[in-house]
Amino acid sequence: MSKAGITVATADPPAPAVRPLPRRRGIELALIVVAVLLSVYGYCAVGLAQHGTLPPGAAGYGAGLGVLALLAHLAVRLRAPHADPLLLPIGVLLNGLGLVLIYRLDLETPGDRAAPAQLVWSTLGVTLFILVVLLLRDHRVLQRYTYVCVVAVLVLLTLPILFPAVNGARIWIRIAGFSIQPGEFAKVLLAVFFAAYLAANRNALAYTGRRIWRFQFPTGRVLGPIVAVWLVSVGVLILERDLGTSLLFFGLFVVLLYVATGRTGWITVGLLLATLGAVAVGRLEPHVHSRIETWLHPFASVEAGEGPNQLAQSLFAFAEGGFLGTGLGLGHSVLIGFAVKSDFILATAGEELGLAGLSAIFVLYGLLVERGYRAGLALREPFGRLLAVGLSSLVALQVFVIAGGVTGLIPLTGMAMPFLAQGGSSVVTNWAIVALLVRVSDSARRQHDGQETP
Amino acid sequence: MTRHIRHAGLFCALLLVALLLNAARVQVVQAPLYDGHPANRRPEIARYEQPRGNILVGDRPITGSQDTREHLRYERTYADGPMYAPVTGFASQLYGTTLLEHTEDGILSGSHPMLAPFPLWNDFTRARNAGGNVVTTLDPAAQRAAYQGLAGRKGAVAALEPSTGRILALVSAPSYDPQPLSGNGAAAARAWQRLNADRDRPMLNRAVRQTYPPGSTFKIVTLAAALDAGLVPDLDKPTDSPDAYRLPRTRTRLSNYAKGCADASVREAFVFSCNTVFAQLGVQVGVPGMTAAARSFGFNDRALRIPFAVARSTFDTSLDQAQLALSSIGQYNTRATPLQMAMVAAAVANGGQVRDPYLVERTTRPGGSTLATAGSRPIRQAMTPATAARLRGLMLGVVRGGTGRNAAIRGAKVGGKTGTAQHGIGNSGTPYAWFVSWAQGGRDLQPRVAVAVVVEDADANRGDISGGGDAAPIARAVMEAVLKSRDRLPGS
Numbered sequence: 051m052s053k054a055g056i057t058v059a060t061a062d063p064p065a066p067a068v069r070p071l072p073r074r075r076g077i078e079l080a081l082i083v084v085a086v087l088l089s090v091y092g093y094c095a096v097g098l099a100q101h102g103t104l105p106p107g108a109a110g111y112g113a114g115l116g117v118l119a120l121l122a123h124l125a126v127r128l129r130a131p132h133a134d135p136l137l138l139p140i141g142v143l144l145n146g147l148g149l150v151l152i153y154r155l156d157l158e159t160p161g162d163r164a165a166p167a168q169l170v171w172s173t174l175g176v177t178l179f180i181l182v183v184l185l186l187r188d189h190r191v192l193q194r195y196t197y198v199c200v201v202a203v204l205v206l207l208t209l210p211i212l213f214p215a216v217n218g219a220r221i222w223i224r225i226a227g228f229s230i231q232p233g234e235f236a237k238v239l240l241a242v243f244f245a246a247y248l249a250a251n252r253n254a255l256a257y258t259g260r261r262i263w264r265f266q267f268p269t270g271r272v273l274g275p276i277v278a279v280w281l282v283s284v285g286v287l288i289l290e291r292d293l294g295t296s297l298l299f300f301g302l303f304v305v306l307l308y309v310a311t312g313r314t315g316w317i318t319v320g321l322l323l324a325t326l327g328a329v330a331v332g333r334l335e336p337h338v339h340s341r342i343e344t345w346l347h348p349f350a351s352v353e354a355g356e357g358p359n360q361l362a363q364s365l366f367a368f369a370e371g372g373f374l375g376t377g378l379g380l381g382h383s384v385l386i387g388f389a390v391k392s393d394f395i396l397a398t399a400g401e402e403l404g405l406a407g408l409s410a411i412f413v414l415y416g417l418l419v420e421r422g423y424r425a426g427l428a429l430r431e432p433f434g435r436l437l438a439v440g441l442s443s444l445v446a447l448q449v450f451v452i453a454g455g456v457t458g459l460i461p462l463t464g465m466a467m468p469f470l471a472q473g474g475s476s477v478v479t480n481w482a483i484v485a486l487l488v489r490v491s492d493s494a495r496r497q498h499d500g501q502e503t504p
Numbered sequence: 505m506t507r508h509i510r511h512a513g514l515f516c517a518l519l520l521v522a523l524l525l526n527a528a529r530v531q532v533v534q535a536p537l538y539d540g541h542p543a544n545r546r547p548e549i550a551r552y553e554q555p556r557g558n559i560l561v562g563d564r565p566i567t568g569s570q571d572t573r574e575h576l577r578y579e580r581t582y583a584d585g586p587m588y589a590p591v592t593g594f595a596s597q598l599y600g601t602t603l604l605e606h607t608e609d610g611i612l613s614g615s616h617p618m619l620a621p622f623p624l625w626n627d628f629t630r631a632r633n634a635g636g637n638v639v640t641t642l643d644p645a646a647q648r649a650a651y652q653g654l655a656g657r658k659g660a661v662a663a664l665e666p667s668t669g670r671i672l673a674l675v676s677a678p679s680y681d682p683q684p685l686s687g688n689g690a691a692a693a694r695a696w697q698r699l700n701a702d703r704d705r706p707m708l709n710r711a712v713r714q715t716y717p718p719g720s721t722f723k724i725v726t727l728a729a730a731l732d733a734g735l736v737p738d739l740d741k742p743t744d745s746p747d748a749y750r751l752p753r754t755r756t757r758l759s760n761y762a763k764g765c766a767d768a769s770v771r772e773a774f775v776f777s778c779n780t781v782f783a784q785l786g787v788q789v790g791v792p793g794m795t796a797a798a799r800s801f802g803f804n805d806r807a808l809r810i811p812f813a814v815a816r817s818t819f820d821t822s823l824d825q826a827q828l829a830l831s832s833i834g835q836y837n838t839r840a841t842p843l844q845m846a847m848v849a850a851a852v853a854n855g856g857q858v859r860d861p862y863l864v865e866r867t868t869r870p871g872g873s874t875l876a877t878a879g880s881r882p883i884r885q886a887m888t889p890a891t892a893a894r895l896r897g898l899m900l901g902v903v904r905g906g907t908g909r910n911a912a913i914r915g916a917k918v919g920g921k922t923g924t925a926q927h928g929i930g931n932s933g934t935p936y937a938w939f940v941s942w943a944q945g946g947r948d949l950q951p952r953v954a955v956a957v958v959v960e961d962a963d964a965n966r967g968d969i970s971g972g973g974d975a976a977p978i979a980r981a982v983m984e985a986v987l988k989s990r991d992r993l994p995g996s
Contacts, residue, residue: 305515309508352543362543368530369538370546376630382546405531409524416520423513427506439509446516450523459526 071495074135075127081139082123086116089146092378096154099379114169115146118176125180129187130492134425137491140418141179141484144469145172145477147411150378151398152472155391158384164391164472171474175481182485189489193433196246199239200279206232206239207286221292233295234466234475238482240283241302241444245436247276248310252432256311276303291337294451294465300324301447306440310432338461345461360386364394364456367401368408375404391472393464396456412453415468419446422487428494438490441483550632552576552597557612557635557870559592559604561642567592576688580605585681587651590660590674590709591640591863593812594682598692603709604638604863607811611636611867611875618875634870641670641865641878645985646953650675653978658960660710662843662861663982666850666942666954669859669881671810673955673982674843676714680706712814715839716958719925720777720971721938722834724848724895727774728856728887729797730785731894739771739894749780752825758783758833761924762907774898775906777922779833786832787825794832795821800886802847802858803840810843810863817844834925845940845956848886852899852919853942853951856892858884899941908939910976913984917944917951920979922971936960939975943983953986955979 090112097105105111119142126133149172153165186192192199209232213223222229248255254272280303284296304320307313331338343350344361351359358366367383370376381401386394400408422442426435445468452471455462466476468483530538538544555569555578566588568581580595582588593603601609610616612635617623619633643663650661654677663673684695699707708714730736747766748757758779765778773781786794798804798819808814820827820837830836840848843861851858859881866877887895899919902908908920923938937959944951957975 305512309505309512312505312508349541349543352541358543362541365530365534366538366541366544366546368527369535370544371531372535373532380630382549385545400527400531405527408527408531412520412523412527416517419516419520420513423509423516426509432505435505435509439512443512443516446519450519453523454526457523457526457530459522 071132073131075123075131078126078135078138079123081135082119082142083116085139085143085146086112086119088143089115089150092147092150093153095377096150096157096379099377100154100157111149114173115142115149118142118173122176122179122183125183126488129183130488132492132495133488134421134491134495136417136421137484137488140414140421141469141481144411144414145175145481147399148395148467148470148472148477151395151470152391154379154402155384155395155398157379167474168472168477171477172481174474175478178478179481179485179488182482183488186485186489189434189437189486189493190431192242192437193246193249196243196250199243199246203236203239203243203279204282204286206236207283207290210290211286215291221290221295228474231466231473231475233290233292234473234479235482236283237295237298237302237444238441238479238486240279240299241306241440242437243279244276244302244306245433245440248306249431249433249436251276252310255307256313288331288335291335292464293331293338293341294448294455294463297451297463298444298447298465300327302440302443305443305447306436309439310436341461341463345458348458360389360394361456361458361462363387364397365458367397368457371401371404371408373405375400375402375407378402389464392466393452393462393471394456395467395471396453399470400457411470412449415445415449418442418484418487421491425487425491425494428497429490430497434490434493438487438494441486441490445480445483548597549575551613551615552578554578554614554632554634556580556595557614557637559588559608559612560637560639561588561644561647564644565637567595570686572687580683580686582681582683585683586679587647587675588642589679589682589707590676590711591642592682594685596682596685596692596696597688599685599696603812604640607809608638608864608867611638619869636870636875637868637872639865639868640863641665641672642674642863643672643986643989645989646673646982647675649673649981649985650957650978651677651679653957653981654959657974658704658710659958659975660714660842661955661957661978661982662711662841662846663953663955663986664843664846664850664861666854666951667859669850669861670865670878671843671861671863672953672986674711674863676708676710678704678706710958710960711842712810712812713841715815715817715841715844716936716938716960717838717925717927718834718840718845719923719936719938720779720782720834721845721848721921721923721940721956722832722838722840723774723777723782723923724852724899724921724940725797725801725803726782726786726789726794726832727770727898728801728852728891728895729789729793731891732797732887733789733793735785735788736770738769739898740769742767742769743773743781743784745773745778745781745784747780749783749829751783751829752787754826756826758829771898771901774921775901777907782833783829787829789832791821791823791828794828795819797886798838800858800884801851802844802860802884808860810861812863814843815841817841834923842956842958845938845958846954849899849919849921849940849942849956850954851886852892852895853944853954854892855889856885856887858886896942903941907972908941908976910972911939911941911980911983913943913980913987915946916983916987918942918980918983919951920976922976924971934961937971937974939971939979941976941979941983943987945987948987953983955982957982 094108152168156163156165210221210223216222251272258269283299307316332342348361363386383398383401419442422438426438429435452465452467454460466473468480558565559567566583569578570581576597593605595601595605614633614635650673661675748759750757760778762776803817803819806816817840827836831838867875903911903918903920907922911920920941925936927933940956942951942954957979959974
C-alpha cells in the first residue's frame with residue numbers, strides 16, 4: 051500500500067498533450083439557450099397547470115435568466131475561453147429549475163413568496179460568478195490566502211452564535227431583513243484552505259511521522275494545524291446544531307486527505323472517527339437522536355396520532371410522483387410543511403417530475419461533479435487538483451446528504467440542495483463554486499492544449 | 505495522486521448510484537405502499553379537487569358544490585336539504601358519505617371506471633373524470649307534500665309507483681340539513697355533535713331504517729293470506745267471531761276499539777278494523793301460511809337495497825297460537841318500515857305483484873348522456889290477482905265509508921287502510937298512527953301511487969281514528985300531488 055503511494059505521490063505522470071482540446075464556447079452557448087428555454091418552459095407549465103393560462107411574467111422571467119446566463123457566458127468567453135463548456139449550462143439549468151420549483155410552491159403559499167428573493171440572490175450569485183471569472187486570473191493566487199481563509203472560516207462559523215436560533219439551528223445571521231447563512235460561504239473557503247495546506251504539506255504528511263502497528267502517522271507539527279481547524283469547525287457546527295454542514299466538512303477533510311497523501315489509512319481512520327462521532331452524537335444529542343429515530347421509523351408519528359412528519363410527507367410525495375410524475379404544478383408536496391422550499395425542495399421535483407425527472411437532476415449534479423474531477427485530473431499542480439476535487443466533492447457530498455435524507459436513505463440533516471433550494475447564501479456559494487471550477491478547468495484544458503498558463 | 509483522485513471520483517459515483525437506486529425504491533417499488541398509507545392525504549385532496557356530480561329530482565339538481573379554495577376544495581351544498589336528506593344523505597369531508605351520496609359515490613365523485621373515456625385512459629394520463637349525475641325517481645311535488653304534511657311531527661312517508669316500484673317520495677321527520685356537515689372545519693364537527701346529541705334523532709331515516717309495529721295496516725297481509733287460502737268464501741258473510749277474542753291457550757282477551765265487531769263480516773271487520781276477526785283469521789291461516797304471505801310481501805328480507813340498504817321488516821316465524829293471533833294484527837314481533845308498508849299497498853294496487861322499490865332512475869355522464877338506467881326489478885306474486893281485486897274493493901270501502909275517509913280525493917279512486925300500533929312496555933307509549941293507501945286517477949288505467957305514512961306522536965286518542973285523523977291527510981296530499989303531476993313528470 052505504502053509502496054504504491056510513494057510511486058504515485060512522488061512522480062505523477064505528466065498528462066500527455068496528445069491532441070488539443072477544442073474550446074467549445076459555441077456548444078456552451080447552445081446549452082445555455084436550452085437550459086433557459088427549459089426553465090421558461092417549466093415556468094409556463096406551472097402557470098398552465100394552476101390557472102390554465104401562461105403566467106404573466108414568463109417573458110420577463112425568461113429574459114432575466116437569459117440575460118444573466120448570457121453575461122456569464124460572455125465573461126467565460128472573455129477570460130476563461132478554454133473552460134469546460136458543461137459547467138455553466140448545468141448551473142444555469144439547475145438554478146432555473148430551482149426558481150421554477152420555488153415559484154410553483156409560492157402559488158400554494160400566497161402569504162410567503164420566496165421566488166422574488168431567490169431571483170435577487172441568483173442575480174447576486176451570477177454576478178459573483180462573473181466577478182470571479184473576470185478578476186481571478188489564476189486560481190493559484192488563492193494559495194497565497196491560506197491563512198486568511200482560515201480566519202474567515204472561523205469568523206463566519208462563529209458569527210451566528212451571536213444571533214438567535216431559527217428552527218432549532220443557530221446558523222443564520224440577520225441583517226436588514228436578509229438572513230444569511232455564513233456556514234455556506236465558509237465551506238468554499240475551507241475547501242481552499244484544505245487544498246492549499248495539503249498541497250503545501252502533502253509530502254510531510256505522507257512520509258514523516260511515527261509508525262504505530264501498521265499505520266504511519268504524520269508528525270503533530272504537520273497534522274496539528276489542519277486537524278485543529280477541522281475540529282474547531284466541526285465543534286462550532288455541533289454547537290450550532292448544523293449537522294449537515296459538519297458532516298460535509300468531515301467528508302471534505304477525509305476525501306482531500308486521502309487524495310493528497312494517497313493513504314488508505316486515512317479513510318479507515320476517518321470512517322472510525324465518523325462512526326464514533328455518529329454514535330456519540332446520536333446517543334447524547336436529543337435533536338440528532340430524534341432524527342435518527344425518524345429515519346428508522348418514518349411513520350411512528352402517525353401511529354402516535356400526531357399525523358405524518360416531514361419525512362413521511364416527503365416519502366408520500368416521492369411515491370405519488372412514480373415514474374413520470376404528476377406534472378409541474380399538479381402535485382401536493384406543500385403538505386410537507388415549512389421546509390418544503392428549502393430542505394425538501396427535492397420532494398417537489400420527485401412528485402411533479404417523477405423518477406425520470408429526479409434521475410435527470412441527479413445526473414446533472416453527477417455531470418457537474420464529474421467535470422470538476424476531470425479538471426482536477428487534467429491539472430498538474432497539486433493545489434489546483436485538490437481545489438477541483440474539493441469543490442466537486444463538496445457538491446457531491448451535499449447532494450448525497452440532502453437527497454439521501456429526504457428519500458429516507460440516511461438520517462435527515464438540514465442542508466440546502468445546491469442551486470435548487472430556497473436560500474440566498476447557498477445559491478451565491480454554489481455560483482462561486484462553479485466559478486472556481488470554471489477557472490480551474492480553464493487552466494486544465496489550456497495546459498492540455500500545450501499553452502502556458504498566464 | 506491521479507489514482508486517488510480516480511478513487512475519490514469512483515466514491516462520488518457510488519453515492520450517485522445509491523441515490524438513484526434509492527429513488528427508484530421509493531418511487532416505484534415502495535410507491536403503492538406509501539400511496540395507500542392512511543396518513544397520506546393525496547387521495548382525499550384529489551377527491552375534493554373537483555365539483556361533485558349532482559343528485560337530480562326531475563330535472564332539477566337538489567345538490568351542488570361550493571368552491572372553498574381550501575385544501576379540500578369543493579364542499580357539498582344542498583337545496584331543500586332537510587326535505588331530501590332521507591334520500592341524499594350527506595357528503596362530508598369529515599364524516600364520509602351516507603345514503604345515495606354513499607352508494608352512488610363512484611359516479612358522483614368521478615372515480616367510477618365507466619366514466620373514463622377509454623379503459624385504462626386515466627391510469628395513463630392521471631386525469632380524473634368529472635363527476636356524473638344521479639337522477640332519482642322522486643316526484644318533487646309528492647316529496648314536498650309529504651314533507652310539509654309531516655311538518656312538526658315525528659314520522660315518515662314512503663310513496664311508490666305500484667307498477668314499477670319507483671319511489672316517488674321518501675320523507676323522514678324531524679329531518680336535518682346535511683349542508684353544515686359538508687366541510688371539515690370546527691363548524692362541521694359542532695353540527696355533527698349537535699345532530700347526534702339530539703333526542704329526536706333527526707339523522708335517523710325513519711322511512712327505510714326504522715321499523716314500527718304496523719298495527720292494523722298489517723291486516724291487509726293477513727287477509728291476503730286468508731283469501732288466497734280460500735278461508736273466506738264470502739266477504740259479506742258473518743264470521744262467527746266474538747267481541748273480545750280469547751287468545752288461544754291463554755286467558756288474555758283481545759278486544760276491539762271499533763263497535764259492532766261481534767260476528768262482523770270480513771268486509772265490516774276490514775272497513776272498521778276489528779282486531780278480533782283478523783286475529784282469528786290469522787290463527788286459521790296458521791304459522792306457515794302467514795309467514796309465507798308476509799315473506800312474499802317482502803318481510804324478513806335482509807337484501808333489499810334501493811340502492812342503500814333498507815332495514816329488515818320482520819314477521820316472526822316461530823310463534824305459538826296466541827302470538828300468531830297478535831302478529832296477525834300487526835303486533836307482537838311484527839315490525840315494518842314505512843317503505844315495506846308502501847310495498848304492501850302497492851301489491852294490492854298492482855294486481856298482487858310486488859316489485860322491489862328503487863330510487864335511482866338513471867345515472868348520467870357530466871354532459872347528461874345516460875350511463876346506466878334502472879334495470880328491471882324482481883317481481884314477486886304476493887297474492888293472486890283475484891285476491892288483489894277483492895282487497896282493492898275493501899280498501900276503497902275504508903276510504904269511502906270507514907276509518908280512512910280523510911284520504912278521499914274527488915274524482916279519483918282511493919283505497920286505504922288505517923292502523924294504530926301500540927308499543928312501549930304495557931303499551932304505554934303514544935300509539936303510532938298509520939295509513940297505507942293507493943290512488944288511481946279518473947283517467948288512469950291502473951293505480952298510480954301507493955303510500956305509507958306513519959306518525960309517531962299522533963293524537964293520543966286511541967283507536968283507528970288516529971291513523972285516519974293524523975296519517976290519512978298526509979297520504980292524501982301525497983297522492984294528490986302524484987295524480988296532478990302526471991303531465992309534468994318526464995317519461996311517465
